Amino acid sequence: MPRPDPARTNPQPELDELAAEAAPRRVAGGASVGLADLPVAGLTRRRIALAIGALFAAWVIVLFAHQVGSASEASARAQTMRTANTAAQANVAALQAELDLIQRQAYVVQQARTYRLGTPKEIPFTLADDAPALAADAPGSAGVRLGSTSVRATPLESWIRLLFGPGGDPADASGAGGS
Numbered sequence: 269m270p271r272p273d274p275a276r277t278n279p280q281p282e283l284d285e286l287a288a289e290a291a292p293r294r295v296a297g298g299a300s301v302g303l304a305d306l307p308v309a310g311l312t313r314r315r316i317a318l319a320i321g322a323l324f325a326a327w328v329i330v331l332f333a334h335q336v337g338s339a340s341e342a343s344a345r346a347q348t349m350r351t352a353n354t355a356a357q358a359n360v361a362a363l364q365a366e367l368d369l370i371q372r373q374a375y376v377v378q379q380a381r382t383y384r385l386g387t388p389k390e391i392p393f394t395l396a397d398d399a400p401a402l403a404a405d406a407p408g409s410a411g412v413r414l415g416s417t418s419v420r421a422t423p424l425e426s427w428i429r430l431l432f433g434p435g436g437d438p439a440d441a442s443g444a445g446g447s
Contacts, residue, residue, distance in 0.1 A: 369375055377386075384392045421429070429435070 380386065381390070381392070386392065
């Protein structure tokens with residue numbers, strides 16, 4: 269076991285040195301000044317009060333900012349819900365219209381024909397999957413309106429257009445003016 273250092277066994281000399289430093293000293297004016305009379309690290313009551321006030325103000329500002337953030341988030345959520353409700357209302361209206369359509373007798377009869385359940389006088393038919401599209405001027409297509417008249421070129425005009433190209437004729441069906 270190590271032996272204790274004799275200089276360390278008596279802590280009294282160190283305490284005496286500290287007490288001597290803390291003892292009040294006389295200054296030139298005759299007043300005594302001690303450590304208790306000096307402010308610690310420049311902290312006065314006023315500075316401590318200002319620091320506490322600043323911390324309190326910062327806390328209030330942070331709480332207010334949090335409330336503003338929560339309110340704007342709630343507004344965004346409410347707007348999203350309003351948009352979703354509008355979309356749901358439109359969807360319900362479309363579904364209601366579809367329900368009204370499929371409950372009509374004409375629709376039921378038409379759909380029955382797809383399963384060849386028409387009247388005995390009907391001849392069922394289907395179009396081939398590789399059937400070509402109708403021409404733009406086919407009867408019943410959107411290009412030819414019922415009751416409309418189309419400007420047709422005479423055979424002579426057709427030959428002239430073929431030989432010499434389109435001219436500036438206003439009756440030209442292609443709509444191209446002169447070159």
